[in-house]
Amino acid sequence: MHPLEGVSRWTNPDQPDAYIVIGTSAASKGRSSLQCRQCKETTALISNAAVVEERDRLLTWYRPTPMSACRTPGCENQGRDVVEAPEAYQRFGRTDTGSPRYRCRVCRRTFSSCRSVTHRLRQPEKTLEVYRYLINRVAMRRLCEIADIRPATLYQRIELIHERCRAFAAFHERPLLAGKLLGNVHIATDRQEHLLNWASAIDRRQSVLMATASAEGKSGYILAQHVNFDPDADPFACDLAAREAGDPDLHVGFRRFARLWLPHERLDASPSGDREAELTTHEDFRPASRGTPVHENIAMAAHFQVLRRLLAGADHIQFSLDREPGIERTCLLTFADRIRRGSLDAFLVRINKTLTVNAKRAALWEAEAALARERTNHPGRSDVEVLFAMLAARYRVAVQNIPRPRDRWIVHPYPAINEPERASVCLTDNGQRETGRLLQGYARASLRSIDRYFMQIRRKIHLLERPIHSSSADGRAFYGYSAYSALVVIRLLDIFRVTYNFHLTGKQKTTPAQRLGLTDRVWTLDEILAFEGG
Incomplete structure (x- = not known):
């Protein structure tokens, strides 16, 4: 059966019996599938609720960052930005440093608005210096030596750069969510693997992150890039809650915490022929110490759901898929x-x-x-x-x-x-x-735009260079400059995506964002850091 026919039956409420559920026995270890009654092809059964939960988490990227808002817990104005809801506040003078002060009209508490995101830093000029080194293949330890900063300062500046890049990109990409007209677009989608080094000599197992990214072919703009990892989810707290909810006894598609890959799943998993099952049962695989991995199929489905929102204004879409x-x-x-x-x-x-x-x-x-x-x-x-x-x-x-x-x-x-x-x-x-339309599609089908982006990641971010596989390490991959934290990898990928889209130019001296129509000029790194519109 052609995949398109399967899609039609899957989404057609008039044919609810087009599929049967298989793999419901105890031997399946919770991995159920849907089988087409006509052609006997199967597809994995996943939780729609988990996909929606992950999609909503990813869409928080585009929310405005509240720079000035009431911070009183329980107040109805908590988190409401002064710019978005000026009627909720009144001006209340200025601080000693000149920052404007506001008073909430509900709880009557006061707060101040920072004049600059770097005004409290002792050496704000170091932020731009760190930014330049990060995207130009400088190792972390070497970066600290050149910039004359401590490792703690480096990671604090990476967090600041990531927040500024997020606010900058969210402001310019919100028109896509609002249905910006794009005409005909060609999207190339692929995944890239990133390995994390082992954190100690006692536990030498690896963590593997999968980054799914999609690029617009004509402009080269990276529309979305998502890693199958939730840095805010506590793996042990979620595992305990999942056990209390009875998730280990349920099939994967019906679990309350179906979105996350939790410790109890590794203990109960068995090889089933799919890539993720083999990964989770590998004895050298190490769960993250901070944050929780997201199941690859859930992360991928959420990625396409975000693309669906971003491409709502496109007349025709052609996907080239790896x-x-x-x-x-x-x-x-x-x-x-x-x-x-x-x-x-x-x-x-x-x-x-x-x-x-x-x-x-x-x-x-x-x-x-x-x-x-x-x-x-x-x-x-x-x-x-x-x-x-x-x-x-x-x-x-x-x-x-x-x-x-x-x-x-x-x-x-x-x-x-x-x-x-x-x-x-x-x-x-x-x-x-x-x-004629099919032939045009065959002529355009290419992964060049996304492969070029992945190549630039490997070449420009020293932390994400390909690791080395050595026989002396029993086949384990290790590279002295690779990351130990998934959160750092996610932040560096987000920083580079924004830099690639709005700062780096091609042969035409224009950026991908210019060619897609999201901006009309090349943005410098210091302008991205100083941007206040997000």
Whole structure:
């Protein structure tokens, strides 16, 4: 059965018996699945409540940061910003440092508004210096030596930079949530793995974080980036509450704490063939000491739910998806209504990442030779027209020889050197799509925009460079400059996403945010830090 057909039945209330639940026995260890009665294909059963809970947590990124608000517990004005609700407060002079003071009209308590987020720092100029070093491949210990600061000061400045970047990006990205018109967009989605070093010689198990990110193809703008980790959830308190709620005796999709990966799940887990089950049962996997991991399928589903909100103003969406487990099904289920209306197409992209540089160049030369022969056979046509004709010919052959649309992998006639042997298959080809539209989708299907961003992360953030696997460490990965804290990784990824979108320029001397229409200029690092509009 084609995935699109499964999406239609899943979301159709008129066919409630289209699926049956399997894996309800004790041997399944709580991992149930839905099986299609027609084709017998299965999909994992997850908690909708957990997805919504994680989506709402991720959407807090876009909330305004209350810079001046009543702090009295229980007051009805608590957390209401002066800018958003000026009628709730009255001016009440200034402090000795010149900051404006306000009085709450309900509880009559006073509070002050900071003139600057750095006005209490002894060396505010160090913040910009730390920011520059963080995004230019300087190791943490080396950064402390160059900037002449203590490690505690470094992490305090990272927290400050992260908060400023969050407020800056939230202010500029709120128009997307409000339905900003985007026209036709091409989104590339992939995941990147980050390993955390072991914290002590006693416990040498690793923590693995998965960062899911989506980039707009034409502009290169990173729309969203989410890590499967909740730094505010206490793993032991949540585990205790889950046991009291009876979660260990329930199937995963029906648990109260289905969103989080808790210690009792590792003890009860068994290999079931999926990536996360193998990860959670690996003896070298170490749960985080602060914060709690989020199940990968829940984190991925929440990521696409956030994208759904951000892309509400798009006329047509094309997804290019990497062949990561679960990405394609999650995307199809999230955007099922758009797929049925014909305003979204999804393509799975395959790239041969094992080729050497010489092999990539040889493949490119072969493609150029084939293009030259086609130019001779079609004089007067442009290169774009020739490539499109080659793609159309390959598609016709695939239609004739492969009856199932899901299996029609089309190799691009002219792949780039960074995407050797690129091939794609349309996941939304239900036989009713126009051939010209499908061919345009095959021509655009690419992961170049998101792969470039991931490459920049590895190259520019020293803390997130690929670790080294050594035989002396019994196969464990260790890198002396890698992070020990998941919270630091999350903050650095958020900082770099904002920097990449609004500060770093390409060959056209414009930023991704400019090309997407979210801003009209290049922002400097000190302007991002000093931004007060969030």
